[in-house]
Amino acid sequence: MSSAKSPIRVLLVEDETGDAYLVKTVLKQNRDVSFEITWVESLAIAEHQLRHSCFDVMLLDLSLPDSEGLETVEIGRQMAGDIPIVVLTGRADVDFALSALKAGATDYMVKGDFGFDGLARVIRYALLRVEMETHNKLLVAALEAAANSIIITDTEANIKWANPAFSRLTGYSLEEVMGSKPSELIKSGKQNELFYQDMWRNLLAGKHWRGEVINKHKNGDLYHEELSIAPVKNGRGEIVNFIGIKENISERKSLEEMLHKLANTDPLTGLFNRRVFLDRLTQESDRISRLGGSAVLLMLDLDFFKNINDNYGHATGDEVLKQFANVMRHNSRNIDVPARLGGEEFAVLLPSTGRNEALIMAERLRKEVANIAISHPKGMVHITVSIGAALLSIDDTDSEMVLNRADSAMYTAKESGRNQVCWFDCAN
C-alpha cells in the first residue's frame, strides 16, 4: 500500500465514458488523498495493465464488453492477485452485492451513490482491510512456524485453533484436536485435582498461569512440558479465550536427571558416592541428636583386593567391585544408604536400626560376599570382606566420630583374620 503522501494508484475498469468521468471527478475532488487513475474499458486491457504497472486498488464495473456479472468479479480476482477490488454496480441489490463479495470483491458501491466522500472512503477501507489481512496472515504464519506448541481455546477449554507444533508434541492431527479439550487428549493423571483447581482459579480470575506439567502423547508416552496460559478478554473485560503456549522440556528433564545421577553416584558401581553418603550421615546424626533413636554405620573393606588387581587385571578387579556392590544393594532396605567411599572402601548407613539387627544384616552380607565367584582363565576369583560396625551416638559432635569408630572396628576385623564382622565395643 502507498504511504499517506503518495497517491493511491487506481485501475478503473469501466466501459461507459460517462460513468468513468463521474468516478474520476469524484476522486479528484477529494482533498485528503490524491488518486492516480488509470482508466481501461475491458478486462483484457485491464489484464495487460496489471501485468505492466502497479496498482493499489481496482474499481471494477460488472458489465464490460468481454465479461458480464459475477464472472467479471471472478476473472478480476484472478488477475488482481492481492489487490483489493471494489465492484461498481448499477444494482442496489444486497443479495447480489453479497454474491460479489463471495466471488472475491473486497467491497462494492452502487453507481450514483458515491456522495461527497463515499467512493474515496470505500477505497481507503478496502486498502486498510487488505493491509490488516496481510498483517494477520503474517502473524498466523509466524504462529504456525513457531517451535513451541500454541493452542487457543474458548472459555470451556474447547480447542479452537492449534499450530503444527502442538500436533507434533501430542501426536494428534489438527483435525482430531479441533473442538476437543486438552484434558480429553493429553491428560496423564500425573497432576492431582488440586493442581488443576489452582490453575483454573488463577485463570478465571484473569491471571496468567505458568507451570510444569506431565502430559501424555497419543502413543501413551509421557512428556514434560512447560505450560503458560493467558486469558484473553473482550472489550467489556470478560474472558473469551485462553491461549496456551507449551514447550517440550522432556530432554531438559532427562538431562537434569542424568546430571543429578552423575553428581550423586559412583559411576562404576551405581552406589551413592562419598559426598552424598557424608551428607546423609550428617542428616541422620542431626536427627538422632534431636529426636533420639538408633542408627548404625557399617564400614566395609574388601580383603586383599590389591592382589586381585595384580593377579587377574583391573577388568576383573572392576567386576569384583560391581558384584560386591550388587550384593550390598540386594541386602539394603529402602531406608539404607549403601555407598562406595573410594577404592575398595564401602559403607552402609542403617537408619532406625539397633545393634542386633545391624549385626544380622552385616553377617548376612559377609556370607553372601564370600559366595561371589568370578570366572577367570587362571581360575575362579573369590573375595571376602571385613566389616566394622558402630552405633551413631547422641554424644557425637560431628559425623567424623562415628566414622572413626566404625573404621577402628573394621581394622580390628582385619587384624583378627579378615572375613568377619566386628562391633566397635570389641575394638576397645
Ligand SMILES: [Mg+2]
Ligand atoms: Mg458497463
